[in-house]
Amino acid sequence: MHRSEITINLGALRRNVRTLLRALDGARLWAVVKADAYGHGAVDVAGAALGAGASALCVATIPEGLALRHEYRTERIIVLGPAGSNREVAQARDAGLELAISDSEVPEGVRVHLKLDTGMGRYGLSELPSPANEVVGLMTHLATADSDAVFARKQIERFRVATEQYSHLARHVANSAAVLRLPESHFDAARCGVAMYGLSPFNTDPAEDNLEPVLSWHTSLAQVKLLQPGQSTGYGRQFIAQAPTWIGIVPVGYGDGFRRDLTGAEIRVAGEPRRVVGTVSMDSFAVELDRELPVGAPVVIIGHGVLAEAHARVAGTINYELTCGVKTDALRARRTVVDG
Structure with a gap:
């Protein structure tokens, strides 16, 4: 007998994806499934998200992308983190993964997204170079979409100005909070993680945004x-x-x-x-x-x-840090996937 049971409701996840797609009003939704889909199970979540209308999968590392490629042979998989070693880049090329690039070195033969640092102060280019042939997308990362809309809008405007001459490339800025609150961030696609799992990006009751915990x-x-x-x-x-x-x-x-x-x-x-x-x-x-x-x-x-949000307030953290930490090892718990 297992000591506890973790249940993943893919029906709720599909409904969340459709809620986010309605908010995007024509922009594409790319499902962020890094860190084993925030503790929910990347393979199961990816299939449900794609079936509900997501058009790509986003991961943090090349090994995460390679693991998904075994299950999803033709879908777009975008690696958002640093490219890694030359060996990993070669593996990404062979697997048809797309890479986010934050410096001036663009690997040959790999579809890439140039990342512009507009205010996050982490990975990203200070200035946007003229995109090479391998570039299929332009992106940035919002620092305060869940907490400071004024600064987020400044980032969005910096990105818009820097990229407007390259509107033929896929431009993507929005995270879950921006999808729900900042329509000017939607551009061509949005990278949705936390809200897809029915977790509030604002650490409030997810029902306020018609989201269902998964x-x-x-x-x-x-x-x-x-x-x-x-x-x-x-x-x-x-x-x-x-x-x-x-x-x-x-x-x-x-x-x-x-x-x-x-x-x-x-x-x-x-x-x-x-x-x-x-x-x-x-x-x-x-x-x-x-x-x-x-x-x-x-x-x-x-x-x-x-709610995970209530626990997060007690712990002084965010809801998805908690779900990422839930152990689904069969030696500790039973994990059940339902479609309700």
């Missing part, structure tokens, strides 16, 4: 016990009962991707909200109960009203 995470109580006043649970005695207190032990911990800084987060036990108390261990954590519940009572860690 990943849910369930388990059950492994033990239930009554703490007397002065008794504690977990390392360091971070939770000490002030009165007789029922607690439930959940057989999931930071070794599974439920982080130590999620103490205080709210999950659902037997359908009711319950607070995580004490120190999160590698393999378990405790929740405070209002009464005795049976061992085996269902626990929802993410999904069905428990």
